[in-house]
Protein backbone atom coordinates (compact mmCIF):
# COMPACT_ATOMS: atom_id res chain seq x y z
CA UNK A 251 0.00 0.00 0.00
CA UNK A 252 1.37 3.47 -0.88
CA UNK A 253 2.44 5.65 2.03
CA UNK A 254 0.30 8.53 3.22
CA UNK A 255 2.56 11.19 1.78
CA UNK A 256 2.69 9.38 -1.54
CA UNK A 257 -1.12 9.55 -1.67
CA UNK A 258 -1.06 13.22 -0.74
CA UNK A 259 1.45 14.01 -3.47
CA UNK A 260 -0.37 12.03 -6.14
CA UNK A 261 -3.99 12.81 -5.43
CA UNK A 262 -4.23 16.06 -3.50
CA UNK A 263 -1.19 18.25 -4.15
CA UNK A 264 -1.94 19.33 -7.72
CA UNK A 265 -5.65 18.51 -7.71
CA UNK A 266 -6.77 22.11 -8.18
CA UNK A 267 -5.57 25.25 -9.94
CA UNK A 268 -3.12 27.64 -8.24
CA UNK A 269 -4.58 30.82 -6.81
CA UNK A 270 -2.32 33.86 -6.46
CA UNK A 271 -3.47 34.38 -2.83
CA UNK A 272 -2.05 30.99 -1.76
CA UNK A 273 1.43 31.81 -0.46
CA UNK A 274 2.06 28.19 0.62
CA UNK A 275 -0.25 25.28 -0.21
CA UNK A 276 -0.18 21.55 0.53
CA UNK A 277 3.07 20.09 1.90
CA UNK A 278 4.03 22.07 4.98
CA UNK A 279 2.62 22.08 8.52
CA UNK A 280 0.17 24.84 7.62
CA UNK A 281 -1.02 26.56 4.49
CA UNK A 282 -0.30 30.30 4.29
CA UNK A 283 -3.03 32.40 2.70
CA UNK A 284 -3.25 36.06 1.79
CA UNK A 285 -6.54 37.44 3.15
CA UNK A 286 -7.88 40.57 1.40
CA UNK A 287 -7.72 43.45 3.90
CA UNK A 288 -11.03 45.03 2.94
CA UNK A 289 -13.26 41.96 3.33
CA UNK A 290 -14.39 39.48 6.01
CA UNK A 291 -13.21 35.89 6.05
CA UNK A 292 -16.13 33.42 5.78
CA UNK A 293 -15.43 29.90 7.12
CA UNK A 294 -17.61 26.80 7.03
CA UNK A 295 -17.24 23.01 7.23
CA UNK A 296 -19.35 19.92 6.54
CA UNK A 297 -18.79 16.22 7.18
CA UNK A 298 -20.26 13.29 5.26
CA UNK A 299 -20.11 9.90 7.03
CA UNK A 300 -20.59 6.51 5.37
CA UNK A 301 -23.83 4.82 6.42
CA UNK A 302 -25.35 8.12 7.43
CA UNK A 303 -25.00 10.57 4.54
CA UNK A 304 -24.20 8.01 1.82
CA UNK A 305 -23.84 4.23 1.42
CA UNK A 306 -20.42 2.53 1.36
CA UNK A 307 -20.87 1.59 -2.32
CA UNK A 308 -21.38 5.25 -3.31
CA UNK A 309 -19.97 6.34 -6.67
CA UNK A 310 -16.72 8.05 -5.55
CA UNK A 311 -16.90 10.70 -8.26
CA UNK A 312 -20.42 11.70 -7.17
CA UNK A 313 -19.24 11.77 -3.54
CA UNK A 314 -16.25 14.00 -4.36
CA UNK A 315 -18.54 16.37 -6.22
CA UNK A 316 -21.27 16.46 -3.59
CA UNK A 317 -18.93 16.83 -0.61
CA UNK A 318 -17.56 20.04 -2.08
CA UNK A 319 -20.96 21.13 -3.42
CA UNK A 320 -22.55 21.21 0.04
CA UNK A 321 -19.70 23.39 1.31
CA UNK A 322 -19.95 25.72 -1.67
CA UNK A 323 -23.67 25.97 -0.99
CA UNK A 324 -22.89 27.35 2.49
CA UNK A 325 -20.67 29.98 0.85
CA UNK A 326 -23.52 30.80 -1.55
CA UNK A 327 -25.97 31.17 1.34
CA UNK A 328 -23.63 33.69 2.98
CA UNK A 329 -23.20 35.64 -0.26
CA UNK A 330 -19.51 34.76 -0.03
CA UNK A 331 -16.92 34.27 -2.74
CA UNK A 332 -15.27 30.88 -2.14
CA UNK A 333 -11.46 30.68 -2.30
CA UNK A 334 -9.80 27.83 -0.39
CA UNK A 335 -10.71 24.37 0.86
CA UNK A 336 -9.15 21.70 3.02
CA UNK A 337 -10.08 18.04 2.89
CA UNK A 338 -9.95 15.62 5.83
CA UNK A 339 -10.58 12.15 4.50
CA UNK A 340 -10.72 8.82 6.34
CA UNK A 341 -10.41 5.74 4.12
CA UNK A 342 -10.78 2.02 4.92
CA UNK A 343 -7.90 1.34 2.52
CA UNK A 344 -5.76 3.23 0.04
CA UNK A 345 -7.84 2.35 -3.02
CA UNK A 346 -6.15 4.38 -5.74
CA UNK A 347 -8.90 3.95 -8.31
CA UNK A 348 -11.45 5.15 -5.75
CA UNK A 349 -9.33 8.17 -4.78
CA UNK A 350 -8.74 9.09 -8.40
CA UNK A 351 -12.49 9.09 -9.10
CA UNK A 352 -13.28 10.93 -5.87
CA UNK A 353 -10.79 13.68 -6.72
CA UNK A 354 -12.13 13.83 -10.29
CA UNK A 355 -15.54 14.88 -8.91
CA UNK A 356 -13.97 17.22 -6.36
CA UNK A 357 -11.58 18.90 -8.80
CA UNK A 358 -14.20 19.41 -11.48
CA UNK A 359 -16.31 21.48 -9.12
CA UNK A 360 -13.30 23.25 -7.56
CA UNK A 361 -12.30 24.42 -11.04
CA UNK A 362 -15.79 25.82 -11.71
CA UNK A 363 -15.56 28.04 -8.62
CA UNK A 364 -11.82 28.81 -8.62
CA UNK A 365 -11.30 27.02 -5.31
CA UNK A 366 -7.83 25.77 -4.39
CA UNK A 367 -7.31 22.75 -2.14
CA UNK A 368 -4.72 24.02 0.35
CA UNK A 369 -4.51 21.30 3.00
CA UNK A 370 -6.18 18.53 4.91
CA UNK A 371 -5.56 15.24 6.61
CA UNK A 372 -5.53 11.63 5.40
CA UNK A 373 -6.25 8.80 7.84
CA UNK A 374 -7.33 5.18 7.81
CA UNK A 375 -10.71 4.08 9.23
CA UNK A 376 -14.40 3.97 8.31
CA UNK A 377 -15.03 6.13 5.22
CA UNK A 378 -15.79 9.75 5.99
CA UNK A 379 -15.14 13.04 4.25
CA UNK A 380 -14.90 16.39 5.98
CA UNK A 381 -14.33 19.58 4.05
CA UNK A 382 -13.64 23.04 5.38
CA UNK A 383 -14.02 25.97 3.05
CA UNK A 384 -12.98 29.61 3.30
CA UNK A 385 -14.08 32.61 1.29
CA UNK A 386 -14.80 36.31 1.60
CA UNK A 387 -17.80 38.55 2.12
CA UNK A 388 -18.07 42.30 1.96
CA UNK A 389 -17.50 44.29 5.16
CA UNK A 390 -21.27 44.32 5.91
CA UNK A 391 -21.06 40.57 6.49
CA UNK A 392 -23.00 39.02 3.64
CA UNK A 393 -26.36 37.27 4.02
CA UNK A 394 -27.15 36.34 7.62
CA UNK A 395 -29.91 34.22 9.15
CA UNK A 396 -30.73 36.88 11.73
CA UNK A 397 -31.50 39.68 9.28
CA UNK A 398 -35.12 39.01 8.23
CA UNK A 399 -37.60 41.79 9.09
CA UNK A 400 -41.40 41.80 9.34
CA UNK A 401 -42.88 42.65 5.93
CA UNK A 402 -39.93 41.21 3.97
CA UNK A 403 -40.79 39.04 0.98
CA UNK A 404 -39.48 35.45 1.02
CA UNK A 405 -37.90 34.13 -2.17
CA UNK A 406 -36.43 30.81 -3.26
CA UNK A 407 -34.19 29.96 -6.21
CA UNK A 408 -34.72 27.13 -8.69
CA UNK A 409 -37.31 24.45 -7.96
CA UNK A 410 -38.06 22.58 -4.72
CA UNK A 411 -38.33 18.86 -3.97
CA UNK A 412 -36.44 17.53 -7.00
CA UNK A 413 -33.66 15.81 -5.03
CA UNK A 414 -36.21 14.31 -2.64
CA UNK A 415 -38.27 12.93 -5.51
CA UNK A 416 -35.17 11.45 -7.19
CA UNK A 417 -34.33 9.69 -3.92
CA UNK A 418 -37.87 8.34 -3.49
CA UNK A 419 -37.87 6.99 -7.05
CA UNK A 420 -34.39 5.46 -6.60
CA UNK A 421 -35.44 3.77 -3.36
CA UNK A 422 -38.58 2.40 -5.04
CA UNK A 423 -40.83 4.35 -2.66
CA UNK A 424 -42.59 6.15 -5.49
CA UNK A 425 -43.30 4.94 -8.99
CA UNK A 426 -44.08 7.83 -11.31
CA UNK A 427 -47.10 7.45 -13.54
CA UNK A 428 -46.18 7.53 -17.23
CA UNK A 429 -43.03 9.03 -18.73
CA UNK A 430 -40.92 11.11 -16.38
CA UNK A 431 -37.52 12.68 -16.99
CA UNK A 432 -35.05 11.61 -14.31
CA UNK A 433 -34.15 14.07 -11.57
CA UNK A 434 -30.97 12.17 -10.62
CA UNK A 435 -28.76 15.12 -11.56
CA UNK A 436 -30.56 17.26 -9.00
CA UNK A 437 -29.77 14.71 -6.29
CA UNK A 438 -26.21 13.76 -7.29
CA UNK A 439 -24.91 16.98 -8.76
CA UNK A 440 -26.53 19.98 -7.05
CA UNK A 441 -25.41 23.32 -8.49
CA UNK A 442 -24.22 25.57 -5.65
CA UNK A 443 -25.87 28.98 -6.14
CA UNK A 444 -22.67 30.94 -5.54
CA UNK A 445 -23.20 33.53 -8.30
CA UNK A 446 -26.77 34.11 -7.13
CA UNK A 447 -25.67 34.54 -3.50
CA UNK A 448 -23.15 37.18 -4.49
CA UNK A 449 -25.68 39.08 -6.60
CA UNK A 450 -28.24 39.15 -3.80
CA UNK A 451 -26.19 41.52 -1.63
CA UNK A 452 -27.64 44.51 -3.46
CA UNK A 453 -31.18 43.64 -2.31
CA UNK A 454 -30.97 41.20 0.60
CA UNK A 455 -29.12 40.82 3.91
CA UNK A 456 -30.67 37.44 4.80
CA UNK A 457 -30.37 33.99 3.24
CA UNK A 458 -29.97 30.29 3.98
CA UNK A 459 -29.35 27.32 1.73
CA UNK A 460 -32.07 24.70 1.56
CA UNK A 461 -30.37 21.53 2.75
CA UNK A 462 -33.06 20.17 5.09
CA UNK A 463 -36.16 21.48 3.30
CA UNK A 464 -37.68 24.94 2.94
CA UNK A 465 -39.81 24.56 6.10
CA UNK A 466 -37.05 23.80 8.56
CA UNK A 467 -34.42 25.99 6.91
CA UNK A 468 -36.79 28.96 6.93
CA UNK A 469 -37.44 28.13 10.59
CA UNK A 470 -33.76 28.86 11.30
CA UNK A 471 -34.21 32.32 9.78
CA UNK A 472 -37.39 32.87 11.83
CA UNK A 473 -35.77 31.80 15.11
CA UNK A 474 -32.62 33.81 14.61
CA UNK A 475 -34.45 36.89 13.34
CA UNK A 476 -37.26 36.72 15.94
CA UNK A 477 -40.02 36.63 13.31
CA UNK A 478 -42.57 34.27 11.74
CA UNK A 479 -43.16 33.33 8.10
CA UNK A 480 -46.18 32.62 5.88
CA UNK A 481 -45.66 30.54 2.75
CA UNK A 482 -48.13 30.37 -0.13
CA UNK A 483 -47.92 26.79 -1.38
CA UNK A 484 -49.49 27.59 -4.74
CA UNK A 485 -46.50 29.86 -5.43
CA UNK A 486 -43.81 27.22 -4.73
CA UNK A 487 -41.66 26.71 -7.83
CA UNK A 488 -42.01 23.04 -8.77
CA UNK A 489 -40.54 21.04 -11.62
CA UNK A 490 -43.03 19.22 -13.84
CA UNK A 491 -42.18 15.99 -12.01
CA UNK A 492 -42.67 17.31 -8.47
CA UNK A 493 -45.80 19.18 -9.58
CA UNK A 494 -47.22 15.88 -10.81
CA UNK A 495 -46.18 14.09 -7.62
CA UNK A 496 -48.00 16.66 -5.48
CA UNK A 497 -51.07 16.49 -7.74
CA UNK A 498 -51.04 12.65 -7.52
CA UNK A 499 -50.46 12.28 -3.81
CA UNK A 500 -51.58 15.57 -2.23
CA UNK A 501 -48.29 15.34 -0.29
CA UNK A 502 -46.61 18.72 0.14
CA UNK A 503 -43.84 17.32 2.33
CA UNK A 504 -41.63 16.77 -0.71
CA UNK A 505 -41.15 20.43 -1.70
CA UNK A 506 -41.40 21.59 1.94
CA UNK A 507 -39.19 19.18 3.84
CA UNK A 508 -37.42 16.57 1.71
CA UNK A 509 -34.24 18.66 1.54
CA UNK A 510 -31.00 18.16 -0.38
CA UNK A 511 -32.01 20.75 -3.00
CA UNK A 512 -29.24 23.27 -2.18
CA UNK A 513 -31.30 26.14 -3.50
CA UNK A 514 -31.27 29.46 -1.62
CA UNK A 515 -34.09 30.91 0.45
CA UNK A 516 -33.72 34.66 1.08
CA UNK A 517 -35.69 37.69 2.13
CA UNK A 518 -35.81 41.29 0.95
CA UNK A 519 -37.80 44.41 1.84
CA UNK A 520 -41.14 44.71 -0.01
CA UNK A 521 -40.15 48.10 -1.42
CA UNK A 522 -37.23 46.49 -3.29
CA UNK A 523 -39.37 43.74 -4.78
CA UNK A 524 -40.15 45.38 -8.14
CA UNK A 525 -36.58 46.46 -8.83
CA UNK A 526 -35.27 43.08 -7.70
CA UNK A 527 -37.60 41.15 -9.98
CA UNK A 528 -36.72 43.37 -12.92
CA UNK A 529 -33.01 42.72 -12.41
CA UNK A 530 -33.38 39.02 -11.54
CA UNK A 531 -35.38 38.42 -14.71
CA UNK A 532 -32.15 38.22 -16.69
CA UNK A 533 -30.32 35.87 -14.29
CA UNK A 534 -29.75 32.24 -15.25
CA UNK A 535 -31.39 30.84 -12.08
CA UNK A 536 -35.09 31.64 -11.62
CA UNK A 537 -36.17 33.21 -8.32
CA UNK A 538 -39.74 33.06 -7.02
CA UNK A 539 -41.56 34.95 -4.28
CA UNK A 540 -43.17 32.32 -2.03
CA UNK A 541 -44.29 34.22 1.03
CA UNK A 542 -43.90 36.99 3.59
CA UNK A 543 -42.14 37.49 6.90
CA UNK A 544 -44.72 38.14 9.64
CA UNK A 545 -44.73 39.06 13.31
CA UNK A 546 -44.73 36.11 15.72
CA UNK A 547 -42.87 32.86 15.38
CA UNK A 548 -42.84 29.66 13.31
CA UNK A 549 -43.40 28.87 9.65
CA UNK A 550 -47.03 28.69 8.48
CA UNK A 551 -48.30 27.79 5.04
CA UNK A 552 -51.44 28.53 3.05
CA UNK A 553 -52.65 25.55 0.99
CA UNK A 554 -54.01 26.24 -2.51
CA UNK A 555 -57.57 25.78 -1.15
CA UNK A 556 -56.97 28.54 1.42
CA UNK A 557 -56.56 26.34 4.51
CA UNK A 558 -53.62 27.18 6.76
CA UNK A 559 -51.01 24.73 8.05
CA UNK A 560 -49.99 26.14 11.41
CA UNK A 561 -46.58 24.51 11.82
CA UNK A 562 -44.89 23.46 8.63
CA UNK A 563 -41.95 21.87 10.41
CA UNK A 564 -44.07 19.49 12.52
CA UNK A 565 -44.10 16.31 10.44
CA UNK A 566 -45.34 14.93 7.18
CA UNK A 567 -48.98 14.12 7.92
CA UNK A 568 -49.72 17.82 8.20
CA UNK A 569 -49.09 18.35 4.52
CA UNK A 570 -51.67 16.03 3.02
CA UNK A 571 -54.46 17.80 1.23
Ligand code: ADP
Nearest residue numbers: 258262276277278279337338339369370371372
Ligand atom coordinates in the same frame (compact mmCIF):
# COMPACT_ATOMS: atom_id res chain seq x y z
P1 ADP B 1 0.91 16.58 9.62
O1 ADP B 1 1.65 15.35 9.98
O2 ADP B 1 1.58 17.88 9.96
O3 ADP B 1 -0.54 16.53 9.99
P2 ADP B 1 0.37 15.49 7.10
O4 ADP B 1 1.45 14.51 6.78
O5 ADP B 1 -0.94 15.00 7.62
O6 ADP B 1 0.94 16.62 8.02
O7 ADP B 1 0.06 16.32 5.80
C1 ADP B 1 1.10 16.81 4.98
C2 ADP B 1 0.57 17.89 4.11
O8 ADP B 1 -0.42 17.35 3.24
C3 ADP B 1 -0.10 19.01 4.87
O9 ADP B 1 0.18 20.22 4.17
C4 ADP B 1 -1.58 18.69 4.78
O10 ADP B 1 -2.36 19.86 4.83
C5 ADP B 1 -1.65 18.03 3.41
N1 ADP B 1 -2.74 17.03 3.32
C6 ADP B 1 -2.86 15.85 3.99
N2 ADP B 1 -3.97 15.19 3.64
C7 ADP B 1 -4.59 15.96 2.72
C8 ADP B 1 -5.81 15.84 1.98
N3 ADP B 1 -6.64 14.81 2.12
N4 ADP B 1 -6.12 16.85 1.12
C9 ADP B 1 -5.32 17.92 1.01
N5 ADP B 1 -4.16 18.09 1.65
C10 ADP B 1 -3.80 17.12 2.51
Ligand code: MG
Nearest residue numbers: 370371372373
Ligand atom coordinates in the same frame (compact mmCIF):
# COMPACT_ATOMS: atom_id res chain seq x y z
MG1 MG C 1 -1.97 15.02 9.37
